[in-house]
Amino acid sequence: MAHQARPNPYFRNLNAKVAATPMILTTLIVFVGCSVWTVLYSFSASRALPVNEFVGFAQYDRLFNTSRWTKSVGNIAVYGIFSLVFSLVVGFILAAFMDQKIRFENTFRTIFLYPFALSFIVTGLVWQWILNPTLGLQKAVRDLGWESFTFDLIAHRDTVIYALLIAGIWQGTGFVMALMLAGLRGVDEDIWKASRIDGIPKWKTYIFVVIPMMRGVFVTTLVIIASGIVRLYDLVVAMTSGGPGIASEVPAKYVYDFMFARGNVGQALAASTVMLTTVLIILIPWIYLEYGSKKPK
Amino acid sequence: MKSIEIKDLSLSFGDFKVLEKLNLDIYDGEFLVLLGASGCGKSTLLNCVAGLLDISDGQIFIKGKNVTWKEPKDRDIGMVFQSYALYPQMSVRGNLSFGLKNARIPKPEIEKRVARAAEILQIESLLHRKPAELSGGQRQRVAIGRALVREVDVFLFDEPLSNLDAKLRAELRVEIKRLHQKLNNTMIYVTHDQIEALTLADRIAIMRGGKVQQLDTPQVIYNHPVNKYVAAFIGSPGMNFLTGRLVAGEKPGFNFNGLDVDLSRYAFNDTTPSGESEAWLGIRPEHIHVGPEAVKKAFSHTVEVEVVEPMGSDTLVWSKLADQEFRFRMDGQLSVKVGEELMIGFDPVSASLFDSKTEIRL
Amino acid sequence: MSIEPIGTRPRRTFDPTRMMIYLVLAVAAIYYLLPLYVMIVTSLKGMPEVRLGNIFSPPVEITFEPWAKAWDTACTGLYCEGLKVGFWNSMQILIPSVVISIAIASVNGYALSFWRFRGAEVFFTILIFGSFIPYQVMLYPLVIITRELGIFGSLTGVIFIHTIFGMPILTLLFRNYFASLPQELFKAARVDGAGFWGIFFKIMVPMSPPIFVVAIILQVTGIWNDFLFGVIFAGTKNFPMTVQLNNIVNSSQGVKEYNVNMAATILTGAVPLAIYFLSGKYFVRGIAAGAVKG
Numbered sequence: 001m002a003h004q005a006r007p008n009p010y011f012r013n014l015n016a017k018v019a020a021t022p023m024i025l026t027t028l029i030v031f032v033g034c035s036v037w038t039v040l041y042s043f044s045a046s047r048a049l050p051v052n053e054f055v056g057f058a059q060y061d062r063l064f065n066t067s068r069w070t071k072s073v074g075n076i077a078v079y080g081i082f083s084l085v086f087s088l089v090v091g092f093i094l095a096a097f098m099d100q101k102i103r104f105e106n107t108f109r110t111i112f113l114y115p116f117a118l119s120f121i122v123t124g125l126v127w128q129w130i131l132n133p134t135l136g137l138q139k140a141v142r143d144l145g146w147e148s149f150t151f152d153l154i155a156h157r158d159t160v161i162y163a164l165l166i167a168g169i170w171q172g173t174g175f176v177m178a179l180m181l182a183g184l185r186g187v188d189e190d191i192w193k194a195s196r197i198d199g200i201p202k203w204k205t206y207i208f209v210v211i212p213m214m215r216g217v218f219v220t221t222l223v224i225i226a227s228g229i230v231r232l233y234d235l236v237v238a239m240t241s242g243g244p245g246i247a248s249e250v251p252a253k254y255v256y257d258f259m260f261a262r263g264n265v266g267q268a269l270a271a272s273t274v275m276l277t278t279v280l281i282i283l284i285p286w287i288y289l290e291y292g293s294k295k296p297k
Numbered sequence: 298m299k300s301i302e303i304k305d306l307s308l309s310f311g312d313f314k315v316l317e318k319l320n321l322d323i324y325d326g327e328f329l330v331l332l333g334a335s336g337c338g339k340s341t342l343l344n345c346v347a348g349l350l351d352i353s354d355g356q357i358f359i360k361g362k363n364v365t366w367k368e369p370k371d372r373d374i375g376m377v378f379q380s381y382a383l384y385p386q387m388s389v390r391g392n393l394s395f396g397l398k399n400a401r402i403p404k405p406e407i408e409k410r411v412a413r414a415a416e417i418l419q420i421e422s423l424l425h426r427k428p429a430e431l432s433g434g435q436r437q438r439v440a441i442g443r444a445l446v447r448e449v450d451v452f453l454f455d456e457p458l459s460n461l462d463a464k465l466r467a468e469l470r471v472e473i474k475r476l477h478q479k480l481n482n483t484m485i486y487v488t489h490d491q492i493e494a495l496t497l498a499d500r501i502a503i504m505r506g507g508k509v510q511q512l513d514t515p516q517v518i519y520n521h522p523v524n525k526y527v528a529a530f531i532g533s534p535g536m537n538f539l540t541g542r543l544v545a546g547e548k549p550g551f552n553f554n555g556l557d558v559d560l561s562r563y564a565f566n567d568t569t570p571s572g573e574s575e576a577w578l579g580i581r582p583e584h585i586h587v588g589p590e591a592v593k594k595a596f597s598h599t600v601e602v603e604v605v606e607p608m609g610s611d612t613l614v615w616s617k618l619a620d621q622e623f624r625f626r627m628d629g630q631l632s633v634k635v636g637e638e639l640m641i642g643f644d645p646v647s648a649s650l651f652d653s654k655t656e657i658r659l
Numbered sequence: 660m661s662i663e664p665i666g667t668r669p670r671r672t673f674d675p676t677r678m679m680i681y682l683v684l685a686v687a688a689i690y691y692l693l694p695l696y697v698m699i700v701t702s703l704k705g706m707p708e709v710r711l712g713n714i715f716s717p718p719v720e721i722t723f724e725p726w727a728k729a730w731d732t733a734c735t736g737l738y739c740e741g742l743k744v745g746f747w748n749s750m751q752i753l754i755p756s757v758v759i760s761i762a763i764a765s766v767n768g769y770a771l772s773f774w775r776f777r778g779a780e781v782f783f784t785i786l787i788f789g790s791f792i793p794y795q796v797m798l799y800p801l802v803i804i805t806r807e808l809g810i811f812g813s814l815t816g817v818i819f820i821h822t823i824f825g826m827p828i829l830t831l832l833f834r835n836y837f838a839s840l841p842q843e844l845f846k847a848a849r850v851d852g853a854g855f856w857g858i859f860f861k862i863m864v865p866m867s868p869p870i871f872v873v874a875i876i877l878q879v880t881g882i883w884n885d886f887l888f889g890v891i892f893a894g895t896k897n898f899p900m901t902v903q904l905n906n907i908v909n910s911s912q913g914v915k916e917y918n919v920n921m922a923a924t925i926l927t928g929a930v931p932l933a934i935y936f937l938s939g940k941y942f943v944r945g946i947a948a949g950a951v952k953g
Contacts, residue, residue, distance in 0.1 A: 003356055004365045012351065015855035016774030019766045020782070026826050027782045031789030034800035041799075050799075094687060097680045109943070110936070111688045114695070117935035117942070119884035121901045122928040125908050126694040129701070129917060130714065140713040170694065178943050227791040234886040238905055255795040260891065265799060272795040283791055349846045370852030382843035386865040395861075396851030443847070455843075 035276065042273040046266035059270035069271065072249040075161050079250070080229045083168050087225060088218070090169070091176025096206060098177070099184045109181075112174035120171065124238025127167035128154065157247035160240055164248060168235060172228070176221055183217030184210065219286060226282050230275055251275050299361075300325045300451060300483040301346065306355035308345060308507075315341050316507040319355070323485065325450075328477050331487045332494040333504035334530070339487045340455055342504070346485065347453050348372050359451060370399070372451075375444025379456040381436040383428035389439050390424040393446050407446075414445040417476070434465045441476070454486040458493065470496060491531050495519065503527050521649070525656035528579050528649055534613055536579045536649075539621050543576035543650065543659070551578050551650070554619035558596045563645045565659055575653035582613065584647040585625035591642030602637045614639070702726060702922035709917050725916070729923035733916075735906040737895075742923050745903030748814075749883060749930075752899055756818045757878045760825035761871065767826075768833025769859050773845045783830065790827030794887060805892060812894030820888045825881065829874055832945075836870040837863060869941070876938050877945040880931040900927050 042060075045053040063069050094112060098105055115123060130136045133152035141149040154163035187210055195205040211218070233252035240248040251271060259268035301323040308316040316338050323329045331339040344350040346357060348369040356365045364372045383392050390411060397407045415421045418438045428436055437457060444452050457473070458466045474497055477484055488494055494501050495515045502512045503526075511523045522528035528536050541553025549565075551558040558578060591597045600623060604615040612627045616639075625641055627633065650659040697714050702725050704718040712719075731741040738744070771779055801820065802811060810816035840863070848858045889899035898906070904927045908920045935942050 004363050007366050013774050013776045016770040016776055016779075019770040019774075019855070020776075020779060022763045023767045023786060023826060023830060024782050026823050027786045027789065029804075030797055030801065030823055031785060031792065034797035034804075035789075035792060037800045038796050050803075094684070097684055100677070100680055102677075102680060102684070106939075108684050108688060110939075111691050113943070114932065114935055115691065117880050117931040118928045119886065119901050119931070121884075121886050121905050122924050123694075125904070125920065125924050126698055128908075129921065130694060130697055135709070135917065136714050140715050143713050170691065174691070182943075223791070227793075231793050231795075234901075237886070238909070241909065252793065252795050255798070256887070259799055268795075269799065272793065272798070275793045276796045279791055279793060283788065287788065344846070347846070347850060349849060368852075369846075369850045374850065376847065376850045378843040378847060380841050380843045382841060382847035384844065384848070384862055395848075395853070399852035399857065440847075443851070 038269050039273050039276070042266070042269035044266055044269075046269065048263040048265065050265055050269075059266045060274075063267060063270045063274070066267075068246045068249055069251075069254055071246050072251045072254050075248060076229065076232065076250050078161050079165055079168065079232065080226070082162075082165050083172070083229060084222065084225055086165075086169055087173045087176045088221065091173050091221075092180045092211075094173070094177040095180035095184055098181055109178070112177055114174070115171040116175045118171065120234035121238040123167050123171045124235045127163070127170070128239045131163050131166070154240065155244065157244055160244065160248045164235060164239060167239060168232070171235075172225065176225065179217060179221050179224075180214075183214045186217075187213055219289060223282060223286050227279055230279055230282075298325045299323070300327065300359070301485070302356075302358040303342075303346070304356045304358070306342070306345060306357065307353045308341060308350065309353050314507060316345070316352075319507070319509060321502065321509065321512070323483055325483060326481045328484045328486065328497055328499045330494040330498035330501045331485065331504060332491060332501050332530075333489065335489060337504040338507040339489075339504045341507075343453050343455055343485060343487045347374055347376055370396075373447075373449045374451045374453055375447045375449050376453040377437070377440045377444050377455065377457045379459050381428070381433075381440045381460070383436055383439055383443075385428050388425055388427055389420065389431070389442075392428070392439055393424075393442050396443065396447055410446045410448065411442075414442040417445065417479070418442050433461050434469060437461065437469060438472075441473070445480075450482045452482060452484045454484065454488075456488055457486075459488070459490070466493075473497065491533065495531070503530060520647075521658070522579075523658050525577060525579065525651040528651070528658075532581055532583075534582050534624055534626075536581050537585075537618075537623050537625075538651075539578045539580070539618065539623075540653065541576065541578060543574050545571045545573070551576065551645075553578070553621065556596075556598060556619050558645055558648075560645050560650070562595065563648065563650065565650075576659065577651040577653055577656070579649040579651060580643050580647070582624045582626045585641050585643045587625065587627050587631075587639055587641055589640075591640045594642030594644050596645065597640060597642030599638050599640050602633055602635050602639060605633050605635060616641075698921045698925050701918055702729075702925055704918050706916060706918060725918035725922040726926070728916070729907070729919045729926055733907045733919055733923060734910065735903050736910040742900060742903055742907065742926055745898060745900035746926070748893070748897050748903075749899040749901075751814055752817050752821070752889070752893065752897070753879065753882050755814075756821035756825070756882050757875060759818065760822045760829055760878060761874050763822065764826055764829030764874070765833045765864075765867075765871070766859065767830045768835075769837050769863055770855075771830070771834045772837035772840075773842075773858070774855065783834070786827045787831055790824075794824070798891065802891065811892065812897075814893065814897050817888055817893040817897065817899075820892050821882050821885070824888070825878055828877065832874055832877070833870060836867065840866060869944075872938070872941050873945040876934055876942055879934055880942075883930050 041050050043054050043056060044051055045055045045058070098108060102108070131151070131154040133139070133150075133155050138149060138151040141151070153159040153166070191209060191213070192205070195202075195209065200209075231252055232250050233256065236242060236248055236250050236253055242249040242253055252275070255268045255272045255275070258264045258271065299322050301321075303319060303321040306316055306319045307314065319342065331342060333339045341350065345352050346359075348364065348367055352365070356363060358364065359372055359374070369376075384395060387395065393411045393414060394407045397410065411424070412421075415424060418441060420435065420438050420442060423431060423435060423439070428439070431439065437460075440457070454473070458469055461469065470493060473486075477497075486493075486497060498515055500512060500514055501518050503510045503518065505526055511518055511527050518527065519531055522531060525538070529538070539551075539553050541551055543560075544550045544552060549560040549563070551560055585591075586594055598618060600616040600618050602614055602616055606613040606615070607629060610629045612629050612631070612633060614625055614627055614633060616623050616625070618641075633639070651657060652659055700717055701709060701714060703721045703723070704712070705720060705722050705724070708719060729741060730743050732739055733741045771783055805811040805816045805819065808819075810819060844862065845858060848862050853861060883899075884901060885899065886901045886905070889902045893899060893902075904923050907923050
């Protein structure tokens, strides 16, 4: 009865390792490798092509002294805060209403969610048309006799970002509602029975019992919307092209324009590194919350 | 002859040792039950034997062949799972023949074996059905059939009856016993249910924390548990444990709360303790006598009835014996009332003594 | 004990709370439906009617001219071949991307759920968190990589990119689905002598049509709606429909033909919308999949 030594562990589960190769390569080369490359070359003097001449924070200096960039950052902050608050609040309220055993639930859900199936390009173009002051909603209301009615957010520098917001919320709130509804459906039925027996009003149960129970759903939704906001690009391209002037520029567009249209790779890389940092600031507390407290077994 | 031999088997996940230096020999045709609470490593051990888990250290032999690093299919084993694990998209026939097809066994042979297994398990009429169309009991028969068609000498059962209701469980239990008597092959059976263990096993291995606590026949384990854990685990309702002092010497005795149990007839393990020490006296509720008979026993005393649980054939009575929790079994036909005083007694021969620190049998 | 009189169940004829709920939902529904309505009515009007009339008024004279023009002859700035070019480009991008990304991710998810090996979870975790990194961060190096591979500005290039960026969510989707299948089924199949591929094709895939449907929906809508990767990696002659649509609508020359633009917009949205309306609950499952914890 011979003793058998442990076979080489590298060859055990070989098929599984082969099958996982695309994932491993993608992780290492794209998600880790490319990100590191970008961060590294954001410290270089690259212009039309990346060069190995490193200049410290010079690109960042320039970046934050460029009015187009600071405007982009301000825009995304305004857009981000409003769209987060609005889509979470409205999404939750719609979901709570949908959860009242209402009739036509499926119809309502289909209506609220269909914009999410559309491209940002499609969304942007439709709203560009509706918000167009000379032909769209404003004209329609004026035609009805209300001559002084103004609804020209899209045409003014200081309001154009709200025009983007209207379109963005139109597309995204249904998604938040769907997630919230799934979360609400996951709440134990007995909670509702208990609160009815205790005589607690429904709205109070929502605020003090159900929402705290749905913490996980809220946090996850928040992270998903937030990381989507940072990427905001297509909608702006389709709806305003960053205009009027630079009034609706956003960081992702800054990166694209400097990378491909203006041939200033160094600026683009610095800008994308700032985007990366922002996402990490959102992500790290989340990772910590979700996975940090759980000790490996 | 040894059918399965497990030598110094260890398994750890990171720093956590699931199994530690475990040795176990299982003989040809033996029905061995691995019994323990969840997390004791019994299923893990079975999975190691099956080759479904890579072990950290040690060797496993089946039929004299070293199979430590062999694939499950090359170990000549059949396995039955708790959730039945039937392939949902295949018919019963497909389920039974899947393994044989993978082993490239010729078609007529497959058909012969499937027919034979179906006959033994009385599932001939179900062969064309899908698992979803079967009842729990039928599903588990098919799962057993899947092991049967492999015509192997070793069957591994991983809590096969735990998903069934009590009545079906009892039925299939007998059937598994019958099957074992008929096939006379080696079976390793994992369960947390002591009734299954006691009724089925030739030998039981009680596991805790990745180690075998006691490996012996059901009778020995029931009557002579090696430690307090085993004593508490086996038997339902559980053993009474009285805490007190063991006075060793010429006339050994057990003192608790002013009462004294004469232990002169108690069979101490080879080392008879000397002097005085803290100990547990364990006595099973079914070994306690009530009424006139109690007085004849080496120890007797009166207790007051606190709670009565009639269970049909028996009645379980909860009381206090010198302020310590004390349960005993009475004939179900006798009536007892709460508050009633009863005379109880037992023979120390049927009791077990455990050291209070090591919890090992004395 | 007194006997209470037997009362009839109170009939709720008018419940103000519920009326309020329906009212709110109805108003929200109008907000959501309005753009779709505007798109459709505008696309069915002639240009004079668009210029003079109201965007909400239904067409006086229904014409399909704008649709035909959008599909066949609308100008993108350089060419006047309509959206059909983009449609076929999108199809050529879509089909291989969906097939390849799902094939890779399903095997991957299966390997992660059942054939765990050391380090696999680490890569997977990085992959999932990597999916939150803005694409912009990885764009330039990917341009270099695809250029080195000789696939920049080609269909292969954009398919490659879609496969990469589809991987995190799809792998998560499949891993979670396979992890929800009983482990014992996998063990039984191993005892029955099935290997890595045997278990995948004979046991797991036949059990998984719903998750494949979810994955297909997710990928079809995601890839069809993509703009950024198409405009960068596909090359001018392979621009997908979204890029062409934007070029048609936002091309500065000539008179803006809003009716044609709206027809083009509907045409571009038609594929994901059709998928959405046909798939119903699967779509919800697909988008919720991203929110499911791993």
